[in-house]
Amino acid sequence: LFSSGKAAMLITGSNAIGAITSQVPELKGKLGSFPVPAVERSVSTPGGFGYFITPGKHEKESAEFIKFMLEKERALEFSVMTGRLPTRTETLNDPSINDMPELAGFLEARQTVYETPNIPGYSEINDVHGQAYQSVFTGESTVEEAAAKAQKRAQEICDAANEG
Structure with missing residues (x-):
């Protein structure tokens, strides 16, 4: 645009x-x-x-x-x-x-x-973003649903990194 x-x-x-x-x-x-x-x-x-x-x-x-x-x-x-x-x-x-x-x-x-901190799993966070966008673009989920799912998955990745 x-x-x-x-x-x-x-x-x-x-x-x-x-x-x-x-x-x-x-x-x-x-x-x-x-x-x-x-x-x-x-x-x-x-x-x-x-x-x-x-x-x-x-x-x-x-x-x-x-x-x-x-x-x-x-x-x-x-x-x-x-x-x-x-x-x-x-x-x-x-x-x-x-x-x-x-x-x-x-x-x-x-x-x-x-x-931003360099964490193991950083590339997975990028995948989470891509999956969230894709699910909205395809109509699989609403923005709110995609955001909630992405937030949950990103938190899991960060928690796993903090444990290691």
Whole structure:
């Protein structure tokens, strides 16, 4: 809706900027961001994605690609191109990032970031979310029923993690 001009505000992560401007290039430089009022802290979920190398035929090339992508200049280029905030501390203060008005609110909000605890079962929590959404979309359950079921299952996963 946003990229088609049917919405004026979007609550999302910075990664949406790249998606929006790739669909509607004329919006580049016209987007802005701000911390959501009354939210005391932002939530970060690091560790959800990462690189890994499977031993085999292209092991050396894979390692070289990862090194290439993790270089400061490549990380900055990726952030500028996609709108994603850089994940390396030294890149957050780079002028190429700080000169992007669409990232200003995200950069401001990072002062109050709460990093979610890394627990075993984190991927299961993501599955619980997906199952809840799917059950509502298919008409299998109401929003309230799906939320209650998801809350119960998420609590079970967290309780199991706390026991271990």
